[in-house]
Amino acid sequence: MLIKHPRESRTVMTELVMPNDTNPLHNLMGGNLMRWMDIAGGICSRRHSGCICVTASVDNVSFDSPIRMGEIVTITAEVTRVFNTSLEVYISVAAEGSDTTKRRPCNYAYFTFVGLDEWGNKLSLPQLQPETEKEQQQFEGALRRREMRLILAGKLKPQEATQLKSLFV
Numbered sequence: 001m002l003i004k005h006p007r008e009s010r011t012v013m014t015e016l017v018m019p020n021d022t023n024p025l026h027n028l029m030g031g032n033l034m035r036w037m038d039i040a041g042g043i044c045s046r047r048h049s050g051c052i053c054v055t056a057s058v059d060n061v062s063f064d065s066p067i068r069m070g071e072i073v074t075i076t077a078e079v080t081r082v083f084n085t086s087l088e089v090y091i092s093v094a095a096e097g098s099d100t101t102k103r104r105p106c107n108y109a110y111f112t113f114v115g116l117d118e119w120g121n122k123l124s125l126p127q128l129q130p131e132t133e134k135e136q137q138q139f140e141g142a143l144r145r146r147e148m149r150l151i152l153a154g155k156l157k158p159q160e161a162t163q164l165k166s167l168f169v
Contacts (some may be wrong), residue, residue, distance in 0.1 A: 009079040009128055011044035017071050028067040033093065033107060034058070036075055041089040044077035045113040048087065049125045053113035056086060057149055061109040067095045074103060077111075080135075081142035085122035086114045088142045110145055 013036065021032045038055055045053035067073055077091045093107035115123040130139040143163040150156035151164075158164075 007050065007126065008047040009044070011040055011047060011077045013040040013043070013075045013077070015073045015075070017067055017069050017073060019069055022069045025066075026069040028069075028071075028073070030061075030063055033063075033067070033073075034061060036073065037061075037077075037091045037093065037107070037109060038111065040075040040077040041091050041111040041113060044079060044089055045087055045115070048079045048082070048128070049115045049123075051115045051117065051123050051125075053087070053115050056112040056114045057153070058112075059110040059145065059149065061107065063107055065095070065104055065106040067093075067106055068097070071095045071097050072100065073106075078138075079128050080110070080138040081146075082125050082128045083146065084124055086112055087125055087128070088112055088145065090138060112146075112149065 015036055017028045019026075021028055023029050038058075042053055042055065072095065074094045074096070075091060076094075077089050080088045080090050089111045091109050091111055092105065094103040095106050096103045115125045117123055128139070130136045144167070147156060147161040147164050151158055151161060
């Protein structure tokens with residue numbers, strides 16, 4: 001019997017840093033972390049949208065604190081806003097050493113995913129309704145972040161970025 005799950009807008013993924021995940025300093029390699037972040041974001045996007053979602057862009061990834069071999073990594077992915085065929089996901093990373101009661105924030109980034117059908121055509125995605133104050137702030141900020149991404153990609157002229165202009169006018 002299959003159980004239908006409600007749409008989820010948040011995913012938590014846990015990984016253990018093994019020797020083959022690290023660089024010569026025994027720190028998690030950035031590319032491996034980005035791969036894990038991409039997987040968590042893809043799962044989160046798929047659970048929210050109900051369709052396959054592929055990565056369209058990654059905003060500035062911060063590497064604030066090295067993650068060492070043997071540490072446990074917790075990756076949290078949360079949909080911040082849905083546009084028409086794309087959605088933004090905020091992904092944060094925390095690590096814990098031998099004291100599993102203490103997690104330290106290490107990394108974060110905004111990823112954009114696009115929903116596709118089985119032939120690769122873009123799909124309209126179900127909207128997100130923010131509930132908490134924090135979710136509302138992320139939701140509102142997503143428009144400005146989207147405009148910045150579109151400007152940097154050459155898909156929007158700066159003078160057309162109404163949300164960004166409102167910060168300065």
